[in-house]
Amino acid sequence: xxxxxxxxxxxxxxxxxxxxxxxxxxxxxxxxxxxxxxxxxxxxxxxxxxxxxxxxxxxxxxxxxxxxxxxxxxxxxxxxxxxxxxxxxxxxxxxxxxxxxxxxxxxxxxxxxxxxxxxxxxxxxxxxxxxxxxxxxxxxxxxxxxxxxxxxxxxxxxxxxxxxxxxxxxxxxxxxxxxxxxxxxxxxxxxxxxxxxxxxxxxxxxxxxxxxxxxxxxxxxxxxxxxxxxxxxxxxxxxxxxxxxxxxxxxxxxxxxxxxxxxxxxxxxxxxxxxxxx
Numbered sequence: 001x002x003x004x005x006x007x008x009x010x011x012x013x014x015x016x017x018x019x020x021x022x023x024x025x026x027x028x029x030x031x032x033x034x035x036x037x038x039x040x041x042x043x044x045x046x047x048x049x050x051x052x053x054x055x056x057x058x059x060x061x062x063x064x065x066x067x068x069x070x071x072x073x074x075x076x077x078x079x080x081x082x083x084x085x086x087x088x089x090x091x092x093x094x095x096x097x098x099x100x101x102x103x104x105x106x107x108x109x110x111x112x113x114x115x116x117x118x119x120x121x122x123x124x125x126x127x128x129x130x131x132x133x134x135x136x137x138x139x140x141x142x143x144x145x146x147x148x149x150x151x152x153x154x155x156x157x158x159x160x161x162x163x164x165x166x167x168x169x170x171x172x173x174x175x176x177x178x179x180x181x182x183x184x185x186x187x188x189x190x191x192x193x194x195x196x197x198x199x200x201x202x203x204x205x206x207x208x209x210x211x212x213x214x215x216x217x218x219x220x221x222x223x224x225x226x227x228x229x230x231x232x233x234x235x236x237x238x239x240x241x242x243x244x245x246x247x248x249x250x251x252x253x254x255x256x257x258x259x260x261x262x263x264x265x266x267x268x269x270x271x272x273x274x275x276x277x278x
Contacts, residue, residue: 007088008100008104009104009106009107010080010083011054012228013080013225013228014054014081015046017080018047018077019047021063021066021068022047024066025065025067029044032062032065036062036064036065038058043062046058046059046062053084054081054085056081059078060078063078088103090103090106090152093145093146093149093152095145096145096149097146098240100240101219101242102153104231105156105219107223108222108223109163109222110162110163110164110220110221110222111163111165111166112222112253113164113167113217114167114217114218114256115166115167115168115217116213116214116216116217118172119168119173119191120166120168121150122154122157122166123166123168123190123191125187125190127187128176128187129150130147131176131183157194161200162199164199164200165201166200166201167204169206170205170206170207170272174207189277191273195269201266202269203259203265203266204263204273211258211259212255212258212259213255218252220249220253220256221233229244231244232244232249
């Protein structure tokens with residue numbers, strides 16, 4: 001189980017606690033803002049998690065407004081605020097990385113990912129990353145920083161790793177056959193090495209198959225604490241979309257289950273990968 005801790009998760013949990021306390025106090029957002037002497041916008045941004053670095057005096061004022069006296073609950077919520085003020089390593093790569101997503105990824109206990117076009121980021125080798133950066137027309141400095149960020153992301157697989165279930169389409173590798181056979185071999189060898197780990201499951205879909213993943217890539221992040229609901233991440237050109245409603249998460253879990261059934265089994269995937277480089 002993952003034991004890393006992420007300021008992104010702490011901000012999300014802080015928002016959930018403030019919403020719970022406001023509802024228990026029977027107050028509207030406007031009443032809570034007025035009682036804590038904050039503007040409606042400032043209070044709304046804190047409760048909804050849009051305020052990236054909420055201030056301790058603001059949280060204390062909100063707790064007073066809700067009638068939360070000093071004690072264990074009071075201190076636990078202030079601790080959440082303090083932890084949310086810290087900066088994760090990914091904040092250094094905001095220009096090339098969806099930092100909010102990585103903040104969630106760092107504390108996930110289970111990561112389920114589907115990629116129809118490329119190898120999932122946690123499984124990529126640096127030379128493969130370079131080819132993607134070149135195709136995306138990134139400047140050399142951007143390409144270097146992007147590769148550095150992705151390699152650092154992959155460290156979560158080394159110590160107290162999450163359970164990673166990754167499915168991708170074989171076209172991600174077939175595109176390398178003609179022009180980059182050396183990259184193909186290195187990437188496949190890396191995939192086989194990762195697939196041998198107990199925390200990693202890798203499956204591949206056939207380029208000739210039609211399946212439930214035709215709608216595009218997605219990542220399902222599930223967390224070790226029950227108070228942190230699962231998230232579905234849909235990548236975009238900017239930071240991406242985050243789906244948290246239970247019915248949305250359930251839909252993508254169902255899509256993932258269908259992909260698991262339609263893809264080559266893990267052992268078949270490993271055999272097919274070996275054939276690609278023999």
